[in-house]
Amino acid sequence: MARFGRLEDVERGEFVGVLAKGELKALVRFPDKADNYRLPADSWRDQFFAERTLLADEIANPISGPWEAFAGRTPFIHEPEFQAWLEGFKGEARNRETTSGMCLRLAKDELIDAAFYGRVSPADALSLTEKWGLPPLDRRPNAASFDPMRQAKWTLAMTVAWIVWRTSEAVRDNWDSYRIECWEWRGHRSRLPVNGGSEWQEVEGWELRHQEPATLMRLGIVEAVEDPLKDGHEEIVSVASARKELWDRLAEGALIATGVPEATSRPVQVPAHEWAYLVATADKNLSDQLRFKDSPLKVEYREVMFSRDDVQRLWNQPTPKRSLPAASPMRVEHGAFMFLGEAIDWIICRGLPLPSQEFADRWDEAEQNLFAVLDTNVVTVQGYPAPNMLRVYEDLPLGIWARMNRGGSGDPMFSSVDDSEEREDGGSVFVGDQRWDGVRLPTTFVMRQWPTFPEGSGVDDAPRRRGRPARYDWAAFGAKALSLLEEEGDFDPAVDPNWNQSKLERLMADWCLERWGTQPSESVIRIRVKPVVVEYRRGRKG
Structure with missing residues (x-):
């Protein structure tokens, strides 16, 4: 000082x-x-x-x-x-x-x-x-000076944000001109050269940084790690569903997009017939770009823009939302199979109303209840390898359920956020480097194992586990984990044998302690880090 x-x-x-x-x-x-x-x-x-x-x-x-x-x-x-x-x-x-x-x-x-x-x-x-007498260093600009509804053109991230939340606030939060004026403190741990570069010093502190550019990849990561409410506004559809809806409208010719081809600097209209073959990826700076599926190494378009009027014309009034925890009866589609996420929903509610917080409080208990039954091998659980264009179901390995989501090193993991099925009550299972999506089991087995509550009984008659309201900012957690991956790169023992997922999890645990004064359990941190790594790799590979 x-x-x-x-x-x-x-x-x-x-x-x-x-x-x-x-x-x-x-x-x-x-x-x-x-x-x-x-x-x-x-x-x-x-x-x-x-x-x-x-x-x-x-x-x-x-x-x-x-x-x-x-x-x-x-x-x-x-x-x-x-x-x-x-x-x-x-x-x-x-x-x-x-x-x-x-x-x-x-x-x-x-x-x-x-x-x-x-x-x-x-x-x-x-x-x-x-x-x-100085203004705060971490600050946001006056929102009135950044009205996205006065912008004729919207970026990919702004457009998807509108489809997901349908609020000007969500679009503004994904507007790069606004984000670059938003400054915030971020905890960091760095190794800096000292004594002319002959030694290294470990430094821990706080770095003042403006928000990074908004991209589809970041939207997906934020959704994967935060609650379904965005600044008090509930999602209308998931990010994955919004992206699919956008691609469908573009392929139909109902919406026109412009982009800058890699070979030129002049914007052109992206032909409608190309959208069925284009995928959104990210460059080394995690900026959005479009590539053809069969040419993943070649960039076709950058700086993709849409007409705000056309976007709002196509997505004006909120559409019915997919099933989310809510204070309403759970509707079960009695098909031949249930995704694991649907099965956990059913175990919790059995078709009766349940407030959102109560639903969240019971999730872990219902999840472990399901895994304990599956560990007895009394029913076959199926899924298809992912990511993969072909959805060919196969039986999942036996013996994985006893340690599912226990948080130990090498333990298998389950997430109800299923990108392939584009739903939050689906089923993705990770075992080592293998991943299965659309993980399901027979509906008749679920209904027989966990029958409906007797008529006239309330959900309050069922056993419950009282929990605490969420106290962690998982969006900030995901952004920090992503920034560490951006700085260090993917895990590659040939490049840095000390940089691996366990190291990332330890850094995130320390970050939680510094930022919040407490830290989640190792298993919770591992579950929250996993989708960030998956989204990071997806954005890098296309």
């Missing part, structure tokens, strides 16, 4: 200038006197190191002149006069190139540097900026 002290020295020097120009009056009072006496404004410049008067309780060793009579007195300023001057000073210092303005900007730089090296926390930085 020594550099902050040097900044204060500069500020004291300018304050002496304020007194010397008569902008403020410094007064003294003698014993047994009722009147105040003013230190002449022009006398401040004649004193040697006049700043020491601001550091001591009384005037000491003054140079001959008016100050000799004031030796041993304590100078003061009337508070109302000072407060009025201070308000004007704060506004001017932020906007003009004075010593104060430059000092405040230097102070801002020093704060950012101190936070990076862990010498101050974001809370400390906020207190200091308030003290110095």
Whole structure:
């Protein structure tokens, strides 16, 4: 903090200038006197190191002149006069190139540097900026200045955000011009060279960064790790479903998109017949781009844009939402099979109404109940290898259910978020490097094993597990995990044998502790990290 002290020295020097120009009056009072006496404004410049008067309780060793009579007195300023001057000073210092303005900007730089090296926390930085009359360093711009409804063209991310949430706020949150003005503190751990690069120093602190560009890949990751509410607005459809709807409308010719071909710099219309063969991927900076499925290494279009009017015409009123935890009876489609996510839904509700929080509280218990039954091998569970264009079902391996979602190293994992089926009550199972989507079991088995509650009974008659409301910001968690993957790259023991998923999980556990003061269990962190890694690899490979 020594550099902050040097900044204060500069500020004291300018304050002496304020007194010397008569902008403020410094007064003294003698014993047994009722009147105040003013230190002449022009006398401040004649004193040697006049700043020491601001550091001591009384005037000491003054140079001959008016100050000799004031030796041993304590100078003061009337508070109302000072407060009025201070308000004007704060506004001017932020906007003009004075010593104060430059000092405040230097102070801002020093704060950012101190936070990076862990010498101050974001809370400390906020207190200091308030003290110095600076705006908060982590901030968002005035939303009224960024109205996406006044933009004629929307990007891929803005368009998909509209289809998913149908709110201007969601579109704004995915507008790059807005995001680049949004600054936020992010915890980091870095290795920096010291002593001319001969040694490395581990640094933990907070980095002030603006939000990254919005992409389809990021939308998918955010959805995979956060609750189905977005800033208080509930999803209408999932990101995967929105992307499919968008592609369908484009292939039909109901919506026209423009893009910049890789070989030129001039935007063109993307032909409707190409959309059935185009996929959205991400470049090394995770910017959206389009490639043909059979040419995954060649980029066809960048900077894809859509007409806002056309998008809102096609997706105007909210459409009925897919099944989500809600305070309404669960409707079961009595087909031959249930996805595992559907089966867990049924175990919880049995077709009766249940509030969202109660539903969430019971999920883990119902999940483990299902896995315990499946571990007895009394029923065959099927799924198809993914990702794969062909959906050929096969039996899942035996013996995987006892350790499912237990969180141990190498333990198998289940997620109800099923990208292949484009639903949140589907079934994806991960065993080592293998993955199956559309994981299902016979409906008759589920209904027989977990029959409906007796008529007239309420859900409250069933056993329940009380839980706590969600206390973690999983969207921020996913963004941080993704930023670590962007910085370090994919796991490759040939490149860095120490960089693997276990290392990423440990870093995220430390990040949770620093950011939230607590951390989820290892199993929860592993479950939350897995979809981020999957989305990252999908975006890199196309």
